[in-house]
Amino acid sequence: MELVDEVSGNRQPEPVISARDVRVWYGTTRGAIRAVDGVSFDLMPGETLGLVGESGCGKSTLGRGLMGLLPTGAKRDGEVVFKGRDVFSMSAKEAYALRGHELGMIFQEPLTRLNPLMRISEHFEETIRQHEPRLPRAEVQQRAFEVLRVMGIPPTRYRSYPHEFSGGMRQRLMIALALVLRPAFVVADEPTTALDVLVEAQIVGILNDLRRTFDTSLLLITHNVGIVAEACDRVAVMYAGRIVEQGAVADVLGNPQHPYTRELLRSTISLSTTGLEFIPGSPPDLVDPPAGCRFHPRCPDAMQVCAVKDPVDVERPGGGRVECWLRGPEDLVPEGGTRPLKQEELTVADEA
Amino acid sequence: MPTKPESVTGNDTVIDVRDLSVHFGLRGSTLARLFGRDAGTVKAVDGVDLALRRGEVVGLVGESGSGKSTLGRALLGLVPITSGNVVFEGRDVGRMGRRELREVRSDIAMVFQDPNAALNPAMTVEVAVGDALRVQGVTSETERRERVVDALERVGLSPVELFLAKYPRDLSGGQKQRVVMARAIINSPTVLVADEPISMLDMSVRAKILQLMLDLKRDLDLSYVYITHDLASAKFFCDRIAIMYLGRIVEIGDTEEIFAHPRHPYTRALLKAIPDPDPARSVPRDLPRGEIPDAASPPLGCAFHPRCPVATATCGWESRDLRSLLEEHWTRRDAETYERERALVGDLDHLDTPATTARIGSGPPDQVRALLERIRAENPDEPLWQGVSEITEDGSGVVVRFHEGEDPDLRPAGGAEVACVLYGDDQG
Secondary structure: OHHHHHHHOOOOOOOOEEEEEEEEEEEEOOEEEEEEEEEEEEEOOOOEEEEEOOOOOOHHHHHHHHHOOOOOOEEEEEEEEEOOEEHHHOOHHHHHHHEOOOEEEEOOOHHHHOOOOOOHHHHHHHHHHHHOOOOOHHHHHHHHHHHHHHOOOOHHHOOOOHHHOOHHHHHHHHHHHHHOOOOOEEEEEOOOOOOOHHHHHHHHHHHHHHHHHOOOEEEEEEOOHHHHHHHOOEEEEEEOOEEEEEEEHHHHHHOOOOHHHHHHHHHOOOOOOOEOOOOOOOOOOOOOOOOOOOOHHHOOOOEHHHHOOOOOEEEOOOOOEEEOHHHOOHHHOOOOOOOEOOOOOOOHHHOO | OOEOOOOOOOOOEEEEEEEEEEEEEOOOOHHHHHOOOOOOEEEEEEEEEEEEEOOOEEEEEOOOOOOHHHHHHHHOOOOOOOEEEEEEOOEEHHHOOHHHHHHHHHHEEEEOOOHHHHOOOOOOHHHHHHHHHHHOOOOOHHHHHHHHHHHHHHOOOOOOHHHHOOOHHHOOHHHHHHHHHHHHHOOOOOEEEEEOOOOOOOHHHHHHHHHHHHHHHHHHOOEEEEEEOOHHHHHHHOOEEEEEEOOEEEEEEEHHHHHHOOOOHHHHHHHHHOOOOOOOOOOOOOOOOOOOOOOOOOOOOOOOHHHOOOOOOOOOOOHHHHHHHHHHHHOOOOHHHHHHHHHHHOOOHHHHOOOOEEEEOOOOHHHHHHHHHHHHHHOOOOOHHHHEEEEEEEOOEEEEEEOOOOOOOOEEEOOEEEOOOOOOOOOO
């Protein structure tokens, strides 16, 4: 927990990456899908930020948007400042040079990201030479061994092919390949979802150690609140394209301020579950999201203001940010706005 | 809010699995087949006994490759049974013809993990759910529609008219899984085999589907076989739990007993590995190493011994474990030391043939022995060393001999049954 205190302390170090009002929209025949719609966050050196939310909330789109890996037809807006430069306004060539070297990415399915015809050694050679073309082979091997060792992959396997590794080993390889160039910032998109329980726990342990072993800032995208609790310093909770609450992991998960965070935690089945709880309804259509707060149709605490006015981002009591009218600012709530909202009966037709 | 249903007492067995084995032959290379060489078999299920009682929820829990899905499929006769019996209502599923199997599958239904793959994208909800009736010979369209409407209402897809004409692509993940449920219950089964029914769904939807399954169980008097890798949902949902590893049940007992007193080291490891949303709990550091081994060539002795933190001398130590030990050791050495030690140890590939005697080294035997002693000194608690009976110098290397291993059977231990040498009939 010291890390968090240090970061939010007065001697503010420069954030590694600073996102302001990031938007990513996908064009469709029905209109634009506002997958990410005005998201801001900072990531400090060596910090791990967990980005948690359900499918369709825009968390993966945000991760790819930061890396400039969006499909054609997607439009992005806002500002992402990495080491003093805006990534979003860079030329394609500049952004290409940045990826791998300064910005790394770890994907969910390791097997689909490794070339089955290339030995592990060739993967490392390709990755490193892309950025340092003249590096001698011995040097490449030296660097690869170093990072493989941290991942617990024996050097005896350096000349093996991807299919000769187990699922967990492949994910370790992916992490090793992402880290061999020592990027300052890495996005990991659901890195453990395809893995078995015990292997998942091993990888979570590795991710947890990254900040110490590599001093890398990590954006860890996951749907699993448990993984956030175990591997992250801070957490950002996403719902329908927006970060609704962010702050230190212990604060946000221990004392959630946004009703969505609270309900998400309550509906998560854990070893201490004694009764089933769930959030009524399903996430909104992002082509035409509800007015006001996007969570208001499902929110048990919704007030009249929530259905008409966009919530304002305020400071959480324990530090961090939250956007919910329940937390203020009171002077912006119109007369009578705090009266409870009469919820239309949710039909099962809207039920997920 | 609903709470966990009362456990059912009484001994009314619906499905009785006796010493069931499902082995799959490997194809091997063309040349090997030409010369009739056996490419080996995968023992997906290897001598399993299990009884499902009426009104009960039995959980099959394990990682991928543990055989839990194969066991579930065997209950419906969806995989060829190598030996043993699956007895449903006095009849052996393994010996049934196609017609009989079809009948049984209206009594035992199955729900699969991925609702996207379980539904035909070209079939509307009405056709997909009604198809299960058509297969069972219900020809009247009016009757089919009536029963489809009834099933959809039961799974909470109402107003039904909104859903009948929809295609899977128009539905959310949770809705699709409800359609799959509707199809499973439409023939009024007595048993539902649910293979990871919630693991592809979002966290907030999982609870809804589990609740639906509880409602269906109450309304339709169902018994469940719940297959999962997720101990948390199994703890909530199941009356009894069988923990599976590499084709075997390694621990089985009442849910409360398993969670209050987990005995098998594998069960303990699974429990420790569940990420907890409570940030006050820290990351468990002593997780078992490695992954589920190759089922085509399982470890000697107890299949879990290479990963077991409390393995004993007689758990089945062998040559492959020695290789893993050396490789693990090298992940802690710099490149130069690795090259030197590697040259001293020489070829490793021959260790992949499982044996209780392993020969290593291509240098002065005393140096090879010294290397092993160094590795041992670094971590004297490594369980493998207990399994070593002697190390003798031999030509240009050393021969490591291991104690003969024991492959433990399920034995009663306290309130459960455990397959582990640490638990015998007399120990709790």
